[in-house]
Amino acid sequence: MKILQRYFAVSIAQAVAFVLVAFLALNAFFDLTGQLPVIGNNGYRLQHALLFVLLRLPYHVYVVMPIAALLGTIYTMAQFAASSEFTIMRASGMSTRQAAWMLFKIGIVLVLITFIFGELIAPRTAPVAERMRLSARGATVTQGFVSGMWTKDVVRSEGITGAVTGSRFFNVRQFRNDGQLIDVRLYEFDTNFRMRSLITAARGSYKGNNTWRLEEVTQTVFSNTAPDAAPATAAGQQGLSNYGQDSSRVVTRKLPGMDLVSEVTPKIISVSASDPDRMSANELAVYARHLSENKQESERFQIAFWKKLFDPLAIFVLMALALPFAYLQTRSGGISIKIFAGIMLGVGYMLVNSLSASLGVLSSMPAPLTAIAPSLVFLALALVALWRVERH
Structure with a gap:
């Protein structure tokens, strides 16, 4: 099993890294195109825009890592199925539980990387990027109110x-x-x-x-x-x-x-004056407590705090959702069809995650339940899918 674990880890790591780099390049392109209209205004030059894009990459790593883990795992599992490697593994005595356990251990590393980027790197680079951009343009930090x-x-x-x-x-x-x-x-x-x-x-x-x-x-x-x-x-x-x-x-x-x-x-x-999604869990906790002590609405920041804790853990759920793709033979669709299905699952997760946060602010649903609800929904889908492939 150690050889299989190493083989799983190397294959999934390569696929996840490829997908992650592709997503980061796409996000960097969009960030750069968003800065192009203001280049040349008040000393803001192309090098400032490139540095701004570079400093925002850690935040994008935190955001897209769950989707990269999903697509990378689906691609690896689909390749195993297409080459009949997974069938051989199963015939050699590997059970679904053992395969899920190997994915879980790989997911631990991905979750730790996501926490590091989300809690230690991105909350420090994002303010630096914003201050650099404002300083180059001769502007100040402001909030979206005319009165300040x-x-x-x-x-x-x-x-x-x-x-x-x-x-x-x-x-x-x-x-x-x-x-x-x-x-x-x-x-x-x-x-x-x-x-x-x-x-x-x-x-x-x-x-x-x-x-x-x-x-x-x-x-x-x-x-x-x-x-x-x-x-x-x-x-x-x-x-x-x-x-x-x-x-x-x-x-x-x-x-x-x-x-x-x-x-x-x-x-x-x-x-x-910051976006809650770009703040660390510690900053969110401090500010939410400050709002609560002053009898102000803090639901938005409480939900953002719990999402900071639960969103990286969704990597486990999404990797479990990718495991059933290893049971689908080539006749059930090529790798490209399975990758497309994975993209749709990733988009669905992002939509449900955003919708849950918005509904949590409008409703009286507890913040922890609001943050974990999307993961619970997709965990149920993963369990149903595993049950169906095991049955058939």
């Missing part, structure tokens, strides 16, 4: 460890590649959702330890003597208390700078 990027924060009595005394909404018009904030607006509310202060700043830079340094600050404080109004907690507001929206007076002052303690970090701001 928005995120929510809680205000605590003692930095980030005390009791919650209110909430704060961050609005950043521009988030530069070096982490600097441009045109910052902070809307602070007490626990009764009455506005107690409005802070605007021309710039903001992160000092570490959850502290931002704001420059050219204008602070407007709404104050009254209502007993249930919460005290201010932002730096620079000492001596002012009992703020509320039904205020009896408004105090406005200009400051050259002020420190602001916040749970919002540059990582959270950059993540809020």
